Amino acid sequence: MVSIKEVARIANVSIATVSRYINNPEQVREATRNKVQIAIAETGYAPNTLARNFRRGKSGIIFVVLPSVGDPFFEGVMRGIHQVAEEQHYSIFIRETQFNTLTADEYSNMIFSKQADGIILLASVCPITPTNLSNDNKNRQPIIISCESVTPELSHFPSVRIDNISAAMEATSYLINQNHSDIGFIYGTHTSTLTQDRERGYQRAMHSAKLPIAEGWVVEGGLTLDGARKATRKLLNHHQRPTAIFCANDEMAMGCLHEIKSAKLSIPEDISVIGFDDIRYAEILDPPLTTIAQPSEEIGERTMHRLIKAIEGRDIGAEAEIVPHKLVVRRSTGPAPKK
Amino acid sequence: MVSIKEVARIANVSIATVSRYINNPEQVREATRNKVQIAIAETGYAPNTLARNFRRGKSGIIFVVLPSVGDPFFEGVMRGIHQVAEEQHYSIFIRETQFNTLTADEYSNMIFSKQADGIILLASVCPITPTNLSNDNKNRQPIIISCESVTPELSHFPSVRIDNISAAMEATSYLINQNHSDIGFIYGTHTSTLTQDRERGYQRAMHSAKLPIAEGWVVEGGLTLDGARKATRKLLNHHQRPTAIFCANDEMAMGCLHEIKSAKLSIPEDISVIGFDDIRYAEILDPPLTTIAQPSEEIGERTMHRLIKAIEGRDIGAEAEIVPHKLVVRRSTGPAPKK
């Protein structure tokens, strides 16, 4: 490994001059610049980023923590994040938790080790409790939560997201307006506040329409295709089969559509299905999926802007920044069948 | 930021002892251990990973470079990678190129800056030319290519993948055996050797069956849903419309299925469709997609094992490690319609 010393030796200058050549070339006389340049070319020298970051106390790196690569939803958010990162000269490193299996230790290491200048928690909840954080809250790098809803205990973290509760209410109300009264709900997991909020929205809408929720109409889909398929089969076998199913995300809605069609039922004539997220597949499903669209690219951009502000030391508070959602009606929903 | 010095001061020991407490606790007497432990708790100290990596010259980090988070194909490969990483105590950091937009500079920085102990190029080709690399080939960190096929110029990199050419030949031959002779092909991009290999396989199979490929039967899908939809429309409007379409990946096959159905044609009665990858959605599509399955988790595991071997200094050569693929027949393919 060739270091700055070697270059200095070959160019017959001091290491300080080489350093200046790299970071402030204009401070170096042209003749000297040439000498250094030749030495660098000759040795194939590249600055050791580790040493540099260490010295500078800043890395220009932002960590994005997300549950799973392979989830189409993150495509848009990441695009927004990258866009801002590029113009502000930050590098993005993604850390996959494989469905939140990161230990508290790993998290705390990530947060306190200063490897990155900031952290984005993308739809993944950090298990670090406020007590852990309280110690040197001031000195740790900024953290911001994107998309995921925040539990009260973590509410001192800033976040950027849609209002999941009212979005879910809107979706449910839409079904109710289509004359549905028997509406099932497939939630994600009970560890995800995000899908909990969506469940809450569903319940509120049912409640305010004075519609009962039968036992067995709310089932767990585990946020996966297979989980949702099982959940759907349960709903289809229910003695009082729902005429509409609301899935807490589009991934699960995809599994749901499949199971309904496998059971030789028609969508939306027999059963309406509504999803959440408006991933890129939603419109090419058969039938195209009615769903709640999130402005994912905008979420990514706003998250980054807010995070960078925090990194630069400007106070950004701890509020949730709420961005608008939109109900996108396609052909997977229709009027309730006549009884 | 509290450093090891502060802890040492408070515990009334030397910094060396604190360091030992962290890294080799068994070398520290119990009484001393307790003192240190208290001081650490009191200060909320955590080792500065930057300084540590810098000092050690090793980070325990492996970079995975991939084109896009949000691509379902990577789910399995990443699972395999994580599995091995965990048992060998490596951390995985993902770098998204957003479809290969990383500049050569960024790549070279990644490769030479020693931020990571090794690099996995996951279906993304590194623009660093061998000339760039030749300088200190010995000293740079190991790089391994996963899934992607390798251009001749990059063939000094080891890789783990399936044999894309023969897999594509197998898929094409299957269609031919079903009596299809008019077979279209939707390729990805011309910058992706992976989809080029698949195209080559298609051509070879057609050729050895003495079947002509009409002008306009091979169209670009850009590896995206929308690109594939456009490509499909072109094929459907072709004066000699193919009776089967082979898509270079499942993502594009999803768009293809949709367009065919939108044109009120039946699959597979009017047109058969075959994909590539066997992503998790393949079996819930309507109709379920015939495709080539890659053992993605195994690819991930093997890639990691080989990379770790290289990191540990054992020679791993530069050969491609070929893993078996499998044709999965579902209902999107059938016999060619009678003329």
Place this chain on the structure above:
DNA sequence: TTGTACGCGTTATCAG
């Protein structure tokens, strides 16, 4: 314009 010399936080060596 250039060089000297110090410090960043850690680990490793070696002497005690």
Place this chain on the structure above:
DNA sequence: CTGATAACGCGTACAA
């Protein structure tokens, strides 16, 4: 078992 001290590679006051 513990402490003093020398690196690691780089950036930067400060001096020349």
